[in-house]
Amino acid sequence: MGDTLVLRGVKRTYRGEGGDLPVLRSADLTVRAGEIVALVAPSGAGKSTLLHVAGLLDRADGGSVLIEGRDAGGLPDAARTAVRRDTIGFVYQAHHLLAEFSALENVVLPQMIAGRSRRAAQDRGRALLSAFGLGARLSHLPGKLSGGEQQRVAIARALANGPKLLLADEPTGNLDVGTADVVFNELLAIVRQHGLAALIATHNPDLAARMDRTVTLRDGRLG
């Protein structure tokens, strides 16, 4: 199996009036297909920055980001968007669901944007949501769902377009401990079932220990 995500010497500096803040100095990482990697770092060390650069949401100032062997980091914006849409799923700490759309529609819409027919998108959306035990909640608006259910919908949405790489930023950080535990196990199970590569940021050592290995971000480098 190949390398799904490779970061080589990635640099990212925020430039401001108070001076420059070099957050990523030279970040190197390989996540292979089927591998789940925990990303651990002190608060403010740059986990979100790293995930945004790896997920092609932000541009590095130096180094390269390879997705499935292709140097995607340096592509023009439209091509980066296409790689992101077709290859990468993102889960945030907050669910960021569209409040006026049902659980099912939240999972259907990204698929239709990617060109899938409504019927095919609905079939896949139903299957994904059912896999998370939400088969009876398809037409609920996000506001009518519990926090754990909302985050399950957000995970289903991240998987909607069949990504090869899942990036998650404290995906259960907003949930109470018991719910976080259950939702996190469901997330790991579905990632493993689909053989995805995953990079998941967490502050929680118990959650990190359930993944295949841990990388630590310190002083702008991964170790």
Ligand SMILES: Nc1ncnc2c1ncn2[C@@H]1O[C@H](COP(=O)(O)OP(=O)(O)OP(=O)(O)O)[C@@H](O)[C@H]1O
């Ligand atoms: N757009 C920005 N402009 C300037 N500075 C930023 C910007 N985004 C983040 N930073 C700074 O860069 C550093 C890293 O931020 P980042 O959000 O990546 O950290 P983090 O490890 O995800 O933190 P946390 O665990 O607290 O969420 C912080 O000092 C932050 O204040």
